[in-house]
Amino acid sequence: MIYLDNAASTPIHKDVLTEMLPFLSEQYGNPSSIHKLGRTANKAIQNARKQIANLINAQPNEIFLTSGGTESNNITLHGFAYAKKGNHIITSSIEHEAILEPCKRLEKDGFSVTYLPVSSDGLVDPTYIKNAITKDTCLVSIMFANNEVGTVQPIKEISKICKEKQLPFHSDAVQAVGKMPIDVRDLELSAMSISSHKLNGPKGVGAIYIKKGIKIEPLILGGGQENGIRSGTENVASIVGFGKACELAKENLQKNIVHLKSLRDSLVSKITSEIPHVSFNGNREKRIPNNAHFTFLGVNGEDLIIKLDENGVAASTGSACSVKIQKASHVLKAMGFSHEQITGSLRLTVGLSNTFEEIDTTVAILKKVVKELREVSPFKTKYGL
Ligand SMILES: Cc1ncc(COP(=O)(O)O)c(C=O)c1O
Missing domain, CATH: 3.40.640.10 (Type I PLP-dependent aspartate aminotransferase-like (Major domain))
Incomplete structure (x- = not known):
């Protein structure tokens, strides 16, 4: 996993x-x-x-x-x-x-x-x-x-x-x-x-x-x-x-920040350059080093998480923090996101034990599953996905 x-x-x-x-x-x-x-x-x-x-x-x-x-x-x-x-x-x-x-x-x-x-x-x-x-x-x-x-x-x-x-x-x-x-x-x-x-x-x-x-x-x-x-x-x-x-x-703070940030930045640049119709959410600079948050147009975030899980990647939409019932993210709503944008969101948060190889594998899996989901998306024609 x-x-x-x-x-x-x-x-x-x-x-x-x-x-x-x-x-x-x-x-x-x-x-x-x-x-x-x-x-x-x-x-x-x-x-x-x-x-x-x-x-x-x-x-x-x-x-x-x-x-x-x-x-x-x-x-x-x-x-x-x-x-x-x-x-x-x-x-x-x-x-x-x-x-x-x-x-x-x-x-x-x-x-x-x-x-x-x-x-x-x-x-x-x-x-x-x-x-x-x-x-x-x-x-x-x-x-x-x-x-x-x-x-x-x-x-x-x-x-x-x-x-x-x-x-x-x-x-x-x-x-x-x-x-x-x-x-x-x-x-x-x-x-x-x-x-x-x-x-x-x-x-x-x-x-x-x-x-x-x-x-x-x-x-x-x-x-x-x-x-x-x-x-x-x-x-x-x-x-x-x-x-x-x-x-x-405390002992490893600077080293950990550098490691998390380079893993996260690699994930962000690969996802945004290799997958079409994706946006990166939240301020780019004023953010913690381990967080990446995206919206994939025409994709349902929950379906995406299930597909990622089936392929061995544990991720989250970021909105279900206490119970299994999914409700639209109040955070994204407050940021002015539309219902469609909220639905297509995915949070990927890296940790100390992640590797660059895992980042590459994740991007490859994500590319494949986003493509599969867009094939059956009701928005396929509307957005030319
Ligand atoms: C910002 C924030 N506050 C509070 C909590 C709750 O912390 P705990 O899980 O230790 O109760 C969380 C957990 O997700 C969090 O992200």
Whole structure:
């Protein structure tokens, strides 16, 4: 299988697995226990916290462990909302559902939410944020990199605006961490969400960076773990793996970026030059290095994915991130795409273990299956495919 769905999840790095294994067997202590087994587990968590903090230039006590990106986003949105500093939230119309759904819930609870539009190449205009701020705004939450089209938002500029207005600024950086240098101090972020399984760590674990001094209301109450922000016995083995994945990402960041970018660029140039009637979506420069997103005219993206799968290539339309029911991508809709353009979309996201040979094989397969699908396409005559 050629795996080109690394935005959905990534394989666990072998060194990550090695670090995790003792905590799935002999090191089973509860990190809150006083005895030696408990202390060993606690020490391992504190070490992971340092490794995670190190990747984004935070302090370890600014890292709050969660069950992943979804939970990090939920805790942050509810946490700032229920800190009762205002009842208006600003976000974008291309956020992941893990931001949009809690926003909808907050709207039902009496909050108002502004969903900012994006340009046709998938970027938020910071001046729109400036104009949307009211005296009731309590949080601005704009994603770092989009999970479908890979576009990287102008985080520093947005941060500057929020700082001027003394507003907290959160960014869902699940797709960006480990793919580009991120320094939360330099960016002056108030909070940021991270997920382990997008950077070659295990699933079901993530973190929120919350800048020192900022107080948010907890969403999950109980034994008071994670400084009261997220109660519940910690998922020790996964946290250890997440920490190691962050350490490896930090050590190899520049090398990985170069590798991902050259694989991705090769894929893009071959697909756009060898296959007719294809467009490349999202800003070309302001994007994470592993993402390529296309529209194949007259082709149904789901049929394409099934055909690619039959031929040994794992890909995605990019829009089905939680459930198997496909709905038209809200991201592409916000970028002004027509129904036909949305239907014909395909996301290919490269990972560290992909090779140039795999890229060539994928292009050859894609060429063949797109041709087959266009032969039976209802748009064959309309577009002269
Ligand atoms: C931008 C973004 N935010 C949040 C999430 C959810 O993260 P997790 O799968 O760790 O819950 C994802 C996962 O696809 C994502 O891409």
